[in-house]
Amino acid sequence: MKICVLVKEVPDAAVEKRIDPSTGRMDRSGERNLNPYDTHAIEAAMQVREGGEVEVDEIVAVTMGPSSAVRALHKAVSLGADRSVHLSDDALAGSDVVATGYALAKLLERESPDLVLLGQQSDDGECYTIGAVVADHLQMPSLTQVIKMDVTPGTLRCERQAEYGYDTVEIALPAVISVGDAINEPRYPSLKAIMGAKKKPLDAVGIGDVGLEAERVGEAGSKVACGDFKPPPQKAAGEIIEDEDTNETVAKIIAWLDERKLLA
Amino acid sequence: MSGILVFALHYEGAFNKNSLGGVSEAAKLAEQLGCEAHAVVIGDVSDELAATLGNYGATKVFRAKDVPEGLAQPVVDVMAKVMGDNGHDYALFGGGLLGFEIGAGLAARLNAGVTMEVTHVNVADGKLTAERPIHGDSSISTSHYKDRGIIIGRLNAFEIAAPSDAAAVVEDVDVQLSEFSTRATMVTRGEQRGEDIDIESADILVAGGRGLGKPEGFELCEALAEALGGAVAATRAVVDAGWYPYSTQIGQTGKTVSPKLYLAAGISGAIQHKVGFQSAENIVAINKDSNAPIFEYSDLGIVGDLNKILPKLTEAVKVRKGS
Ligand SMILES: Cc1cc2nc3c(=O)[nH]c(=O)nc-3n(C[C@H](O)[C@H](O)[C@H](O)COP(=O)(O)OP(=O)(O)OC[C@H]3O[C@@H](n4cnc5c(N)ncnc54)[C@H](O)[C@@H]3O)c2cc1C
Numbered sequence: 001m002k003i004c005v006l007v008k009e010v011p012d013a014a015v016e017k018r019i020d021p022s023t024g025r026m027d028r029s030g031e032r033n034l035n036p037y038d039t040h041a042i043e044a045a046m047q048v049r050e051g052g053e054v055e056v057d058e059i060v061a062v063t064m065g066p067s068s069a070v071r072a073l074h075k076a077v078s079l080g081a082d083r084s085v086h087l088s089d090d091a092l093a094g095s096d097v098v099a100t101g102y103a104l105a106k107l108l109e110r111e112s113p114d115l116v117l118l119g120q121q122s123d124d125g126e127c128y129t130i131g132a133v134v135a136d137h138l139q140m141p142s143l144t145q146v147i148k149m150d151v152t153p154g155t156l157r158c159e160r161q162a163e164y165g166y167d168t169v170e171i172a173l174p175a176v177i178s179v180g181d182a183i184n185e186p187r188y189p190s191l192k193a194i195m196g197a198k199k200k201p202l203d204a205v206g207i208g209d210v211g212l213e214a215e216r217v218g219e220a221g222s223k224v225a226c227g228d229f230k231p232p233p234q235k236a237a238g239e240i241i242e243d244e245d246t247n248e249t250v251a252k253i254i255a256w257l258d259e260r261k262l263l264a
Numbered sequence: 265m266s267g268i269l270v271f272a273l274h275y276e277g278a279f280n281k282n283s284l285g286g287v288s289e290a291a292k293l294a295e296q297l298g299c300e301a302h303a304v305v306i307g308d309v310s311d312e313l314a315a316t317l318g319n320y321g322a323t324k325v326f327r328a329k330d331v332p333e334g335l336a337q338p339v340v341d342v343m344a345k346v347m348g349d350n351g352h353d354y355a356l357f358g359g360g361l362l363g364f365e366i367g368a369g370l371a372a373r374l375n376a377g378v379t380m381e382v383t384h385v386n387v388a389d390g391k392l393t394a395e396r397p398i399h400g401d402s403s404i405s406t407s408h409y410k411d412r413g414i415i416i417g418r419l420n421a422f423e424i425a426a427p428s429d430a431a432a433v434v435e436d437v438d439v440q441l442s443e444f445s446t447r448a449t450m451v452t453r454g455e456q457r458g459e460d461i462d463i464e465s466a467d468i469l470v471a472g473g474r475g476l477g478k479p480e481g482f483e484l485c486e487a488l489a490e491a492l493g494g495a496v497a498a499t500r501a502v503v504d505a506g507w508y509p510y511s512t513q514i515g516q517t518g519k520t521v522s523p524k525l526y527l528a529a530g531i532s533g534a535i536q537h538k539v540g541f542q543s544a545e546n547i548v549a550i551n552k553d554s555n556a557p558i559f560e561y562s563d564l565g566i567v568g569d570l571n572k573i574l575p576k577l578t579e580a581v582k583v584r585k586g587s
């Protein structure tokens with residue numbers, strides 16, 4: 001069985017996020033890192049391999065993004081992927097969700113995976129939908145927000161929370177699954193794995209290599225244009241208390257609640 | 265003919281409130297565009313129930329009876345066919361989870377534009393544009409569709425209209441499902457994990473998250489809630505982990521509440537949680553990380569360790585209330 005894990009490079013959460021007002025695109029400067037939600041997808045792949053129910057031949061980390069995204073791939077490899085694939089091309093800049101999912105699907109077709117895993121959301125895009133787009137192009141069954149996944153040869157038994165409670169769904173492989181962050185506790189990479197990550201095979205490809213239609217990607221190929229950025233309606237800033245002396249803090253909270261008649 | 269097609273989710277004989285909001289919103293927009301709002305229902309929906317979508321402004325309901333419920337991809341097949349046959353320009357979904365999966369799959373199928381977490385839809389030059397907060401709600405972006413557009417609402421973004429007594433015409437459609445859509449099957453749906461606790465009627469909620477550290481951490485919240493005369497709520501993170509019952513979960517795939525006081529302890533304040541309680545009158549947050557998103561929208565924020573603060577706060581509340 002071959003597992004592909006889709007990973008993305010995102011701005012470090014500790015660093016402020018901003019949109020470049022002139023282009024409407026995300027400002028990609030500043031510290032960047034592997035999307036933290038994707039580490040759960042890599043860990044899920046590792047647990048399938050270690051679980052022994054099925055034979056896992058390969059775990060491949062796959063990304064689409066600018067040249068800096070190799071760092072996310074190195075991190076993914078240090079967490080357990082055997083090799084990685086990087087789709088990078090100027091023609092992809094400004095791709096919307098549908099164009100990104102299409103390009104990733106084309107990239108995945110070359111790999112013919114039995115299982116594609118994704119994170120629950122990207123820290124910057126916050127769409128939680130790339131998986132559904134990829135699955136439709138690959139014509140594979142799919143489920144998102146999966147927090148338990150039991151693998152047997154040919155099938156997956158997945159659990160996830162939806163609108164009305166927890167659902168258990170049986171899915172035939174090949175499939176596209178995005179995992180929720182409660183599925184596992186990702187391991188930390190060993191120093192050896194971090195050092196070795198750069199030596200593992202990394203396949204860098206452009207849009208010509210994956211046979212995708214150039215007119216379906218990039219800003220021109222996207223079906224939605226984002227713009228007119230504006231600040232949200234301002235809410236009066238709340239009061240902040242730094243807890244130094246807890247008795248004093250508590251007295252302040254009590255006074256605040258009292259003022260609003262919440263202790264009646 | 266153009267038009268807006270809304271997916272109406274139903275469960276145990278009732279439509280989802282967010283779907284009714286979606287139908288209401290679509291009807292309002294259709295009127296401005298000079299077209300009609302239609303709905304799609306799948307599975308076991310009676311004529312009577314389907315027709316009630318007319319109360320919220322849908323003029324027609326397409327019903328695909330033999331389609332499995334609770335999974336997204338079969339609905340993509342249905343909606344792609346209905347939109348293809350009837351020329352709808354837009355598809356719209358109320359907030360939740362299935363709508364995200366269906367909307368994205370449909371966008372891929374139709375090569376259409378899609379926007380999720382939409383909070384406002386506007387009509388401009390005979391077209392729809394969709395507003396979506398981005399970057400932890402620090403900015404709002406507007407989507408312009410080049411062609412067909414798919415709009416996936418944020419939870420509770422679309423208000424339910426006052427129902428009229430208009431009935432929608434119900435039309436059965438026959439749809440051949442894609443082979444891959446039949447490769448997922450629902451084994452059990454809507455399992456309620458943990459006790460059934462009523463938190464919706466409470467005026468005061470003390471909510472706990474992953475910052476409680478362990479299941480027993482909830483005892484701190486329970487003690488404070490008892491002193492305040494309220495109930496205890498939770499985030500998805502702790503419900504998924506099995507620390508607290510699903511019935512107490514607030515947010516996108518949980519409950520929506522608007523108590524007088526929402527006191528959140530050890531909760532980062534993710535948007536999917538926020539959407540379930542943002543209309544609370546007073547929001548108090550206790551978090552040890554001064555950068556936690558919840559401080560952006562709390563009325564009172566305490567930067568500190570909940571393990572130190574909660575027990576003392578509980579004692580102080582008891583003293584103040586003389587109990
Ligand atoms: C499609 C979808 C639907 C979702 N639906 C929901 C939903 O319905 N409801 C929901 O809640 N979430 C939902 N989520 C998940 C949501 O995105 C967050 O992951 C979740 O709300 C985080 O829960 P949390 O705040 O408990 O945990 P975390 O985000 O891990 O936050 C824990 C916080 O505790 C603080 N902390 C740690 N220790 C202490 C201490 N000693 N004292 C004080 N503070 C401390 C930390 O600083 C941190 O901010 C959904 C996500 C997706 C993608």
Ligand SMILES: Nc1ncnc2c1ncn2[C@@H]1O[C@H](COP(=O)(O)O)[C@@H](O)[C@H]1O
Binds near residue numbers: 008100128
């Ligand atoms: N450019 C990308 N390259 C590879 N994987 C991606 C990319 N964008 C998103 N993903 C995957 O899709 C998941 C959900 O992202 P999103 O739909 O943007 O919230 C992420 O956790 C990743 O696994």
